[in-house]
Amino acid sequence: MKVRDLPTPALVVEREPLAHNLDFLSRALPGSRLRPHVKAHKCTALARLQAARGHVSFTCATIREMEGMARAGLGEDLLLANEVLDARRLATLDARVTVAVDSPETVAAAARDGVREVLVDVNVGLPRCGCAPSDAGRIADLARAAGLSVRGVMGYEGQVVGLADRAARIAGVDASMELLRRAHADVGGPVVSVGGTGTWDLHRDATEIQAGSYALMDTAYEKLALPFRPALFLLATVISTSAGWAVADAGLKSLGMDHGPPSIDGARVWFCSDEHVTFAAAPGTAGPRTGDRIRLRPAHVDPTVAYHERIHLVDGEDVLETWEVDLRGW
Amino acid sequence: MKVRDLPTPALVVEREPLAHNLDFLSRALPGSRLRPHVKAHKCTALARLQAARGHVSFTCATIREMEGMARAGLGEDLLLANEVLDARRLATLDARVTVAVDSPETVAAAARDGVREVLVDVNVGLPRCGCAPSDAGRIADLARAAGLSVRGVMGYEGQVVGLADRAARIAGVDASMELLRRAHADVGGPVVSVGGTGTWDLHRDATEIQAGSYALMDTAYEKLALPFRPALFLLATVISTSAGWAVADAGLKSLGMDHGPPSIDGARVWFCSDEHVTFAAAPGTAGPRTGDRIRLRPAHVDPTVAYHERIHLVDGEDVLETWEVDLRGW
Structure with a gap:
């Protein structure tokens, strides 16, 4: 056709810039260093191209995304980077499922509904989800007491990722990650999951970056002079x-x-x-x-x-x- | 549930205000005086409620809407109030199909692809589709010469429908309809199809009103103090x-x-x-x-x-x- x-x-997606974007970030953040966020493209076909480049852990924003990725055979390590109060549809997935928690209520829902692994979502500056950094240790304790395995922490510096000025992004990331470091010390676990397309190269301590828009891009991110x-x-x-x-x-x-x-x-x-x-x-x-x-x-x-x-x-x-x-x- | x-x-849609909205406009604009626009709700189930109140002519914005309405048995008189350059999917519908035209190209596409009836879409002030009022007679002549039946004119005063001040809406409708009246004199045909939720009661000469949002409403239209x-x-x-x-x-x-x-x-x-x-x-x-x-x-x-x-x-x-x-x- x-x-x-x-x-x-x-x-329409153009083959050449898509391949460039996928290849570039795969080289910079190989394997599990990149946890691609599927919310940006919502296509298991595109997720397969990311998996073919070595990224088999993925980030999702909705239960439907988790279900679709599991059904597509892309469920090796799926993170629902979002809070849910009804996790029943997650417990039956043929996938490794990790869910973000930031409150006693979300911990209780995960434990009640059969989820086994969680990340403690820590607020690092964006007024959205995430517990206060000083509360992260308590949430982790609650999760472990409820029988959940706590894999580590997650923090999304969403107030920073879109800043056009790179120096401002760097300063913002450093401030956010200082908060996350302290929370991580209280929480423990191997995973520090952060970031997005605008801050993909600005993290020193994170174990993985949750970039999604880098694959397709848009005019908002084009203003940042990124290599995508x-x-x-x-x-x-x-x-x-x-x-x-x-x-x-x-x-x-x-x-x-x-x-x-x-x-x-x-x-x-x-x-x-x-x-x-x-x-x-x-x-x-x-x-x-x-x-x-x-x-x-x-x-x-x-x-x-x-x-x-x-x-x-x-x-x-x-x-x-x-x-x-x-x-x-x- | x-x-x-x-x-x-x-x-979610609440039964009582929905019934009020549908009933109110059915009483004010009975039968074919209202040609409900399905683009606002995109539900054949809701269109059926409109049809049950006596409105069997509908307005659509896309070919998919036309197809869905025809498939649902709601094709007694479907107007595609939009220009298309590929009308092939319309010609095979089990429905009475009328399409808006505003140029030699859209007339040619309708005739070539087997559409039989058209309205001449006249620009009445919104910088969008529609021919210049002075060009409407020529477009109608082209359509008739191509074997199409010209049912009349259509004009959407979109620059007016959202004005919060009723007096301003009245003045705007009058100015727009003066343009449409002249065009209609050149075009002929029984239909003068106009308007929207914000101007449902401000038309004197139109034969039908294309309101859609009135059924469900939104906060933008709530500012107009409408009876919905x-x-x-x-x-x-x-x-x-x-x-x-x-x-x-x-x-x-x-x-x-x-x-x-x-x-x-x-x-x-x-x-x-x-x-x-x-x-x-x-x-x-x-x-x-x-x-x-x-x-x-x-x-x-x-x-x-x-x-x-x-x-x-x-x-x-x-x-x-x-x-x-x-x-x-x-």
């Missing part, structure tokens, strides 16, 4: 042109919008509607014609992918494979 | 609490964010992450506890629903029915 034959909107290349595009068809603007058939239902609108090379995006993007060609350039295909670069990969049933792997004009986005939902 | 047994995040009640909620579980904030398990992948973050009664939303919302209880109120269920009100219904596989119809603590969101995708 050819790219021009794909119905639009269609999510844009690999994900949303293909759309120009369906209407007017004096001063044009409209293509990709909009709010095919793009995560929390980081802002998508980008189009050589054009300015005016706004998105449910199924439309209105844009204007750069001054002095030929305007698009009805029927033209255009490519949008999403601002945020994760919620963009979550809207789509499939991703097409392409090389130039050829569609090489079509992957089901099989880890969607909850 | 009880609401407390639903895994979260879960989209909030019926859609996103149910979430508090999975983590800290000094000053709490986190529930609903985020960017379960909420359309282009109109801003969701609302939580009695709390202030700080931000959303992929699978989380961080919020703080109102000062002086008891903070949420881990395990509590909360309800979020989405800011924009359409892209919220598009993330979900199902919607649960509830009445108090009872889950009455579970509907598949079966019109998703393209």
Whole structure:
């Protein structure tokens, strides 16, 4: 199949930058040093490419992602890096399952529902999940008393990963990891699981990095001058042109919008509607014609992918494979 | 099933406000005066409730919506209120199919692919699809010359529907409809199809109103003081609490964010992450506890629903029915 034959909107991944991104981080963080986060791509087909490069421990954000990875035979070491109060669906998976806990309630749910291994999730600065660093030892004690094996700690410096200034990211990581170090001393266990695409090379003490966006990238991460290349595009068809603007058939239902609108090379995006993007060609350039295909670069990969049933792997004009986005939902 | 047994995040619709919204607009715009837009709910189960109230002509935004409605036996009069350059999937539907056209290219695609009926889509002020009003007669002539039946005109005053001030909406509708009236004089045909939830009662000359959001509503439309009640909620579980904030398990992948973050009664939303919302209880109120269920009100219904596989119809603590969101995708 050819790219021009794909119905639009269609999510496409370019083979070469994807391979570059996967290969680059595999060399920098070989084997279990990288625990790829599947939430960014939600594709077991793409996770297989990561596993083929030696990464057999994965990070998930939802129970559905855990189930899908186990079903795909990718369950050697799955971390649910998120708190849950009903873990029953996890206990029956054909996989090694580790769950994040940060409270007596999440410890009790894991123990009650048959989970065996946990990480203590420590808040290192982002106002989200994670216990206070000073409380981590107590949570670990509770977990062990409940019969759970505590593998170590997890801390996500989400307030830092997106900072465009590298020096600021370094300072932020150091501050966050100082908090995590103290918590880890109280918790014990071999694992220190941290980070993301924006901080992949800024950790000294962590045993593993939870990067996900590096594989596909988006315009928010492009601002950080990372060694990863844009690999994900949303293909759309120009369906209407007017004096001063044009409209293509990709909009709010095919793009995560929390980081802002998508980008189009050589054009300015005016706004998105449910199924439309209105844009204007750069001054002095030929305007698009009805029927033209255009490519949008999403601002945020994760919620963009979550809207789509499939991703097409392409090389130039050829569609090489079509992957089901099989880890969607909850 | 009880609401407390639903895994979260879960989209729920309350029976009573939904019935109010459907009944109210059915009385105000009976039968074919209302052409409900299915893009807002993407559920044939909900479309059936609209059909049971006498509305058997529907509006769609995508070919997939047209296919799903036809397959569900709701194809008596389906309008694709959008431009397409490949209409092959429409020609084989077991339904009466009408497609919007606004250019020689979209006319040619409809004629080539076996569509029989069209509306001329006229731009009435929103920089999106639609031909210039002065060009509408030419597009209609092209369509008739290509063997298509021209049912009339369509114009969407999208620049007006969301204005909070009613007087401003009235003035905007009047200006838009003056443009559409002139175009209709050149085009002919019995149909003048316009509008949306924000302007449902502001049209004098239209033959039908394309309202969709009125059934479920969202916080953006709530600002307009319309006679429709909030019926859609996103149910979430508090999975983590800290000094000053709490986190529930609903985020960017379960909420359309282009109109801003969701609302939580009695709390202030700080931000959303992929699978989380961080919020703080109102000062002086008891903070949420881990395990509590909360309800979020989405800011924009359409892209919220598009993330979900199902919607649960509830009445108090009872889950009455579970509907598949079966019109998703393209």
